[in-house]
Amino acid sequence: MGTVDRAPGLSVRLKLTLSYAGSIVFAGALLLAVVWVFLLRYVPEVIAAPPRGAPGSPGPMIIPDRADLQRAFVPKAALVMVFLLIFGLVGGWFLAGSMLAPLTRITNATRMAANGSLSHRIQLEGREDEFRELADAFDTMLARLEAHDAEQRRFAANASHELRTPLAITQTLLDVARNDPNRDIGALVDRLRFVNTRAIDLTEALLLLSRANQRSFTRDHVDLSLIAEEATETLLPLAEKRGVTVETTGDIAPTTGSHALLLQMTTNLLHNAIVHNLPEQGTVRVTTSVHPMTVVLAVENTGPKLSPQVVSTIVEPFQRGTQRVHSDHAGVGLGLAIVKSIAQAHYGTLIITPRADGGLRVTVDLPATRADGS
Structure with missing residues (x-):
C-alpha cells in the first residue's frame, strides 16, 4: 500500500514555536494594555497648573499630562513587545525541539521497522509521560511483531518440510516401482494412498489454521x-x-x-x-x-x-x-x-x-x- 501524497506544510516544531511566541506576545500585550488603562485612570488629559507667585505656591513645577505619558510609555512598550517576540521565537524554538526529541526517535524507529528491522527498540529514558508511554507501547508492539515474524518463519520452514516429506516418499516409491516391474502393485498402491492421505490431511489442517487466523466465519x-x-x-x-x-x-x-x-x-x-x-x-x-x-x-x-x-x-x-x-x-x-x-x-x-x-x-x-x- 503506497503512501498518501500530501502538500508540503509547516513543521510541528515551527508551529509550536509560533504558538509559544504568539502566546507570550499576547500575554505581554494584554499586561501592557492593563497597565496603560490603569495609568490613564489617574492621569488627566490636561493638567491645570497654579499660577506662578500665587500664595502658597511651591514654585515652578512640571506636571505631566496624558500626552507626556504617551510619549514616555509607548516607545518602552514597543521595545518590550519586540523583546517578547524575539524571546518567544528563540525560546519556543529550543523548547519545541526539546519536547519533540522523543517523537523524532519514535519516528526513526518506525521507519526502521517499516524497512524490516524489528529488533530495534526506542528505550526512551526519563520519567513517565505521554511520549514515554507511546515509546513503551511501540517497543512492546515491536517485540510482538518480532516474535510473530520469527514464529511465521519457523512455521513456513516446518510446513515446507512437512509438505516435502510425503512428496519425496511418493517420488521414491514411484522410482522404485519403475525400476522394479515385478514389485507388488497392491502394496505400492496402499503405500501411496497412505502417503497421499497424510498430505491431504496436512493441507486441510493448514487451510483450517489459516481460516481460524483470519476469523472468516459466521458466529x-x-x-x-x-x-x-x-x-x-x-x-x-x-x-x-x-x-x-x-x-x-x-x-x-x-x-x-x-x-x-x-x-x-x-x-x-x-x-x-x-x-x-x-x-x-x-x-x-x-x-x-x-x-x-x-x-x-x-x-x-x-x-x-x-x-x-x-x-x-x-x-x-x-x-x-x-x-x-x-x-x-x-x-x-x-x-x-x-x-x-x-x-x-x-x-x-x-x-x-x-x-x-x-x-x-x-x-x-x-x-x-x-x-x-x-
Missing part, C-alpha cells in the same frame, strides 16, 4: 457441553481401541462462535488426549463449566510426565511433545496449534499445564453468552 450461539459430547461420540471407537476411558461431564456452557471450528477444536483436544496417553487403562476427562464472564472447556488425560519446558513448546506448529510419533493417528503436528488459533479467533485463551502424575490438563476459556443470547 452462532453454541453450547460447549453438546460439542464435547459430539466429539466424544466421534472418537469413542479410537478410545476403545486404545483402551482409554473417556468421561464427559459438566454444565451447559453457552457461547458464540462457529460450531464447526469449535467442534474441530474439541476433537483435536480429545484426539491428543487419547493418543498421548498410557499404553493401557488410560483415562480422559472432558468437563465444561460456567463462570461469570467465561465458559470453560477442560480436557484432562493421564500419560507420561512432561516438563514445563516441553509443555511450553507443544502448542507451536509441528511440535509433538518429546518426540515425533509415527502411527495411524499421529496427526500432522498442527492439532494444538489449530486449537490455539480457534480459541484466539473466538476471543478465548488456551492454557496447558502438566499434571503431577503425568499427562496434561488443557483448558479453553471462551466468552460466555447469557441466557437471553447477549
